[in-house]
Amino acid sequence: MNKNTADILVCPKCQNDKALELAIDEERGEDVIAGTLACQDCENEYPITNGIARFVAVNDDYCENFGFQWQKWKDIQIDRLSGHSLSEKRFLGDSGWSPEWIKNKLILDGGCGAGRFSDVVAGHGAHVIACDLSSAIDACRETTLIHDGRVDCIQASLFELPFRQGTFDGVFCMGVIQHTPDPAMVIQSLPRHLKTGGKLAYNFYEKSIFCWGQFIKYGLRLFTRYMSVESTLRLSHFLVKLLFPITYFLAPIPKIRILNFFLPICASHSSELNKDQQLTWTLLDTFDWYGPRYEKRQRHWKVAQMLEAQGMIEVESRSGIVQAIQK
Numbered sequence: 001m002n003k004n005t006a007d008i009l010v011c012p013k014c015q016n017d018k019a020l021e022l023a024i025d026e027e028r029g030e031d032v033i034a035g036t037l038a039c040q041d042c043e044n045e046y047p048i049t050n051g052i053a054r055f056v057a058v059n060d061d062y063c064e065n066f067g068f069q070w071q072k073w074k075d076i077q078i079d080r081l082s083g084h085s086l087s088e089k090r091f092l093g094d095s096g097w098s099p100e101w102i103k104n105k106l107i108l109d110g111g112c113g114a115g116r117f118s119d120v121v122a123g124h125g126a127h128v129i130a131c132d133l134s135s136a137i138d139a140c141r142e143t144t145l146i147h148d149g150r151v152d153c154i155q156a157s158l159f160e161l162p163f164r165q166g167t168f169d170g171v172f173c174m175g176v177i178q179h180t181p182d183p184a185m186v187i188q189s190l191p192r193h194l195k196t197g198g199k200l201a202y203n204f205y206e207k208s209i210f211c212w213g214q215f216i217k218y219g220l221r222l223f224t225r226y227m228s229v230e231s232t233l234r235l236s237h238f239l240v241k242l243l244f245p246i247t248y249f250l251a252p253i254p255k256i257r258i259l260n261f262f263l264p265i266c267a268s269h270s271s272e273l274n275k276d277q278q279l280t281w282t283l284l285d286t287f288d289w290y291g292p293r294y295e296k297r298q299r300h301w302k303v304a305q306m307l308e309a310q311g312m313i314e315v316e317s318r319s320g321i322v323q324a325i326q327k
């Protein structure tokens, strides 16, 4: 964590405006590798280890599956490391932010996983605060070290973020909201970290009648959401081994490929990926289907309504995506 980042951190328990007291045990240039951040009002101290400020007690982690998956498959979705541009295309398309706007902005990535979008945004010249509840944050730190201090990794809950209000030029939360225990609270609380005129971008699973087509997935999820990561991984391997050859065969055939939607694996057959990468990505996404404790789909127009009710402006939404600006 960059020393200067301590200026925007506050105690997530007290939610006051007072700076945390930084004590450094180990540093490398501007990067604090080990130390503590202490609240001046309450008794809480937050450790910095492996260059990451940690605001999460170990037993707070309801998403062990995400920590596991992003450490196991930390490279495949990182454009720079896997030779594709899928993360960049998705980020720019879903956020509506231009590379010109991103440059030199202070951006919060709420729920960064292995850092696929933090890596894109830092690549366009932003300073990113990447935040995740799970141990995926360690994978994100490793991935984004190359950006020379422009990505700071913080382990924290979206329900108790340790940031001063009105800090960020942009806040995004991609593919995360539906996996939290209280999506509405996340949707409504993230905007307070934006400056006036700051941009918000959400991407989430849309609730629609078509979800019924994935009844096998949802039938299995009744059990898998309580299974150990090892058992979920074994199930994912089994399903992918069985069904990937079918989805791979069907994927290039127009109209017929719709059948893949009904199969209980999350097949990924982008032409930017070679066959091995498609297999890996499919295994990752299938594990990502079955592993999460929560999958609470949202309706984009309802999310937009919540943000408008809070006074956000230029709220635009379409299936699975909402963009807005802080007034």
Ligand SMILES: [Zn+2]
Pocket (backbone or CB within 6 Å): 011, 012, 013, 014, 015, 039, 040, 041, 042, 043, 044
């Ligand atoms: Zn405190």
